[in-house]
Amino acid sequence: MKNYPFTAIVGQDKMKKALILNGINPKIGGVLIQGEKGTAKSTAVRALADVLTNTSVVNLPVSATEDRVVGTLDMEHILKTGEKKLEPGILAKADKNILYVDEVNLLEDHLVDILLDTAAMGVNRIEREGVSYEHPSRFVLVGTMNPEEGSLRPQLLDRFGLCVDVESEKNVEERMEVVRRRLNFEQNQEQFETKYEQDQNQLTYQIQHAKELLPxxxxxxxxxxxxxxxxxxxxxxxxxxxxxxxxxxxxxxxxxxxxxxxxxxxxxxxxxxxxxxxxxxxxxxxxxxxxxxxxxxxxxxxxx
Amino acid sequence: MKCLIGQAKAKRGIAAALINPYLDRVCIAGARGTGKTTLLQMVLSYFSKEDAVIIPSHITTEKLLGEKEIALFSQNIGKPNNQSILHQAKVVITDQFALMPENNQRLVVQLLKNKGMSFYQDFHYPATSKWFYCLDQEMQDTSLLKHAKLCVRLIPVLEVSEREDILVSRGNPEQEYTKEELKKAKDRLSSVQIPEKMLQLAVEVVIRSGCKNQEADMDLIETARSLAALDSDQSVQPKHIEEAAGYALTHRMGEQQESTNPENSEQQVNEESSMNSSEDTSHSHPSSGNEENPLDYDGQDQEASGDSIPNEAPQDNPIITEVSEEEVDQVIASLKMQSDFLFSKQHTYPSSGNGKHREGTSAGGNGRMLRAVQRPAEAISLYHTLTAAAPYMKVRIPPEGMKLAIEKEDIRYKLKEKQQGFTILFLVDASRSIAAKKNMRVIKGAIMELFQQAYQKRDRIGMVTFRKTESEEVLSFTNKFAEAKRKLGEIPTGGKTPLAAGLEKALKLCEKEKRANKQGMPYLVILTDGNANETLKPGGTAAQARSEAYQTAKRIAQEQLPVTVIDTQSGRNAFGLAEELAAVIEGEYLSLDTLTDKNIAKAVQSRLHPLEGRR
Incomplete structure (x- = not known):
């Protein structure tokens, strides 16, 4: 399944801008996207990776286990060879990538703690089960949430560099355009992609160019x-x-x-x-x- | 497949979802015994056994995320399977979704929503799976409905004849769909046209329905397209939109109701107001995206949704050339009825809102590991198992392909605990004696401060007030602090002091909370001057009122609830009644005199959070 192209997203300019800025400069510290359901939040985040070079989106499910997030012992290895070996977790994979947390306000508290620790230092330290290990984990934290479903812990809120509110489109014609594009995409993904290829390449180039200019x-x-x-x-x-x-x-x-x-x-x-x-x-x-x-x-x- | 008589509408909805890959999350709602499970079996019959995954409500988090099958426990030392149970499933079924622990519910939804996004090594979410879940209408949490793109409702048999009449009159005689029929319909799907007019009708219906979720546009269109394909129609017709709205919108209208007024049971009234509010919001953004509007109809949303639009008339559809207000209204009216029906069962169970399914002590397989135990739990702690086995390594012979020899008795499990905030119940005296302006202000200030601290610590709070002749649960346990604040501001004051009634209510709530949430002991904060002058049955003497209050207080003491009594009586004319109450209730006594509101908060928090080290 292909991602919906970033450039094909109708409206939501502020959100797109915030994401692009983070793509250019990870030091901004991520973005929190607040808004109602169905406002292309997830779509935009997933699509972002396609216009960035060497970056992927790593998903952190809100109810993931601690093992999975920080990493744990590689059981297979330890049993076969008798040697300790670490099996890296989501935070290892998120290094230099985008760490995406959908419904971040529902993220379980023990995971929030881990996330705060790691985000503060840019390093994931593992001290558990006889393993002492650390690895860099510098990620762009992108979270989406619907404020109606609960609030975010203030400490975590402050970790997000930028924050945008998204609203569902109220204009009928705009919404029709959203549906039209989506229908076309569902109908024939390859063809749709080709249609936006030029725009996508253009955007990729612009981001790359901005990256070079930034210093x-x-x-x-x-x-x-x-x-x-x-x-x-x-x-x-x-x-x-x-x-x-x-x-x-x-x-x-x-x-x-x-x-x-x-x-x-x-x-x-x-x-x-x-x-x-x-x-x-x-x-x-x-x-x-x-x-x-x-x-x-x-x-x-x-x-x- | 013919085992389900009637319910043609539900079957049609299921069929529409089955032929359209876009419609991948379907909720089956209905009262107990209306055939939800039978319907699921019908769905299953369309898929081969290998493609179907049935998730029991007690599934562990590890199994959902995918876990490593350790060679130790499996004989075939080949490729270890660390894929999620959902991997490559074509259809996922959760019969008792509401019974699943909340964290796993979220996980399932996220896994099925964010398809194709990897998060763990080679792990990928299922790319094509369809998800069907059942909700029992009597105990359903309305928030679970929103995960579905389509919701089909099973109606009680009593009404079948009536409903059938409706269906027949619409020209849709009851039918069963064979695999072949569905396959044909699926082939037809791509050729079904969607006229511009229908697109517009769909979008306007969604906007007018008050559904905030823009995704509904797409779901409605796709459902209508599926229905048209089922009917072998070349293009989507208004009747399809109307019918599709029943599947794709009704459950979301409830979501709207829920969000505007979560605890309100008068949803019919609310329906109206939610409609209005959606209109209001469109008024407040009249200019959004006007510039880009190619068809210049003044850009006024409300006009567009209200009036007919004459200057846009594609000729694809000969039957209808413009979207009239009447038409939208008609669809909306029918939707409202359906939505009411879907949410109606809630009226009879007003108290079933929160706290139905809560994680048990084992925290549903998730949480932070406390220590290793021998008693079987959900996850094995390999490290502790190995440590336990270590002394025997010299005398045991490892099995083939293994370096280590581990026996069953070595196995240690992880005891996990979930971090959880405390539950604090405020019992606030709102009677005349307290109502003195300054006093009430101080009390509210203190509570506000506690709210604030509780918010940061993720505690849940509830509030009960008592005045005149009765006590009232102003706020049931929640962590929505904006709401708590609003409620606090609205507390009416004055009247006599039914202290006993207040204590009674507090005790009841704490007991209920303790039962529902075994992990946390609720913490009770009482703000009163200790004076009681109203009995449980109004009209008793002050002495009777006081003795009743003390009796209840003794029962609270027996429950060993942690209590703090905050004396609201100011210095000179204090009678020491609150102090007395604190002694009977075996709680801590604090006086407002010596405390500013910040100090109160600190005092309470310091009592709570010595425990913090343990969690």
Whole structure:
């Protein structure tokens, strides 16, 4: 079964942008996609791997066992030879890849702990059953969730670099187009793929190009100040927020084939990197998102 | 196959799903004894035995994920099988899906949804499998319905004659599908055309139905296409859309109801409001994607779904040239009825919402390993087994092909424990004596702080208030904190103090919770001034009220529930009643006087979380 092409996804531009940015620069720290069911969340994540070179999507099922995730003893080997050998788990496979957690808010607590540990250090340490072993596990964490089904632990929330909300399309014509494309895809996958081949290649090239450009992108102090101001104004405590905004803005600049970050990049990045960090208090009414949008709009107008 | 009389509608739905590879998740809902299992057997008869996988509700997580078959336990030292049970299955059946532990339910759904995505070495999800699961309508958790692309409903036999009339009048006489028929229909499927008008009708029906899931568009169209193929029609007709909506939308409309108002049992009323709310949302995004709209009909969704659209008229379909509001309405009306029916059984079981199937102490094969035990459990701990066998290595002779000799008595199993939050029940005195503004504010502040901490620690909370003559369960155990907060804000105050009734209710809930969730002992926090002046049967004297309260308190003490009593009485005029209550209940006593709300939270949490080291 083939993946639905990334470029054939109708609308959901913000989500696509967030995914592409992570594809260009894994340092952004992943993306959390929040939204209702059926908004092409999973499709987009799976399709992303096709436009990235040397990257695959590794799936972490919410109810996986600890053995499977961190790795365990290779029983077969130990019994046949009497030697200890580690059988790597999902985290080993996720190294340098995208780690995809569907319904991340339902991820079992013991797995969340493992995930937090590993994500913080970029290393998976295995200390169990007489095995001591560690291996790098640097992954781009991509999670999807439907907020109606439960909330995410704040610690894990902060691990996600970017956060986007997706909504189902309300426009009838747009939705018809979604169905039309999907029908075509189901009807003849090869033909559909050929149709989008050029777009896909184009996107792959753009991402590759942005990757090469990225190290050369510069940020001046004036912009760093703008980021700090923004965070203070919004009352964000996390420094990771500032750093993520800067990194995302750099990546955005590279994506737009520039080697210098501009103010608009900062605001565009803030829109993706800050919304989930504003929700420090899960019990407060959700007005902070609007506050962010208003503030950003205001700033953009001011600078024009 | 003819064993199931009637139920033509369900059979048609199943047939539609069988011929269309896209429709791969089917739910069979019905009351007990309406033939769900028989229907599953009918489904099975279409597949060969090797292609079918039947998942029992007690399956282990390892088996689902795929486990290594160790050479030690299998004679054929060949290729070890580490594939999931689902691997290469063409059809997957879960008869009692609702009885499966929650974590495995999720796993099954994720495995079957994210097909073709690898996550473990060479492991791949089944690429073509279809999933059929049954839900008992009387005990169903509505949230389980949403996993299905199609839902067929089995109707009680009483109504068959009536339903048959409907079916006959629609021109669909009851029929059985043979394998050949299905195969032919499957061949026809690819040639079934979908006129633009029908596409539009489908999308509008989905939007108007209030179903938020955009995936429903595709499911509805594909179902309609299957139905057209079954009828040997060249293109999809309105009647197919209408019929398909019954399969693809009804169960999702319930999902909508559930999400707008999860604990509400008055779903009929809710139906209306959910319809309106969906309209509202479309109002609030009137401009989404207008620019790209090639057929400029003002881009107003609500207009599009309301009025007929004259300027777009492909001629594929001679019968109908435009989608009229009437038509959409008609489909919606019939859907509403069906949806009501599907969810109606819930009315009679209002309390069956949560906590039906909970992981037992063994945590359903998942969780963190605590230690190795000899008592057989779900997973073998190889390391501990080997350690146990190690001393005997010199005297035993290993079997052929093995380096080590391990006997049955060496085998150690993993005892696993699942990390779980605590369950905290707040019993809040909302009577007149407490209602003094400042007091209530402090109490609410304290509870809020506890909520907040509980949220971070993944604890579940519930709340009971008592005032006037009775106690009320304001919040059943949940971890939805936004809801808890809202409920807290809405607590009415005033009236007498039926302390005994409050304690009674709290005890009952804690007992229930203890039964349902054997792992965690619920923790009770009582906020009161200790004063009781209303008896269980309203009208008693204050003295009677107090003695009743103390009797209940003694019973709570016998249950050995961990309790904290927080005295809401402020300094000077304290009577020490709450302290007395704390003594009777054998709980801890805290006074609001010395505590700010943050301190209360800390005090409670520090009592709870010394235990934290153990979990």
């Amino acid at each position: 050369a992108v510069e940020v001046n102090d004036h912009l760093l100040r703008a980021v700090a101001d923004l965070s203070i104004e919004l009352g964000i405590e996390s420094h990771r927020a500032d750093i993520t905004v800067i990194i995302a803005a750099q990546t955005l600049a590279a994506w737009k084939q520039r080697t210098e970050v501009q103010l608009e990049d900062i605001y565009e990045a803030a829109e993706l990197a800050l919304p989930h960090r504003l929700l420090q208090d899960p019990l407060k009414e959700n007005t902070s998102g609007q506050k962010l949008t208003e503030l950003l709009n205001h700033k953009v107008v001011d600078n024009q």
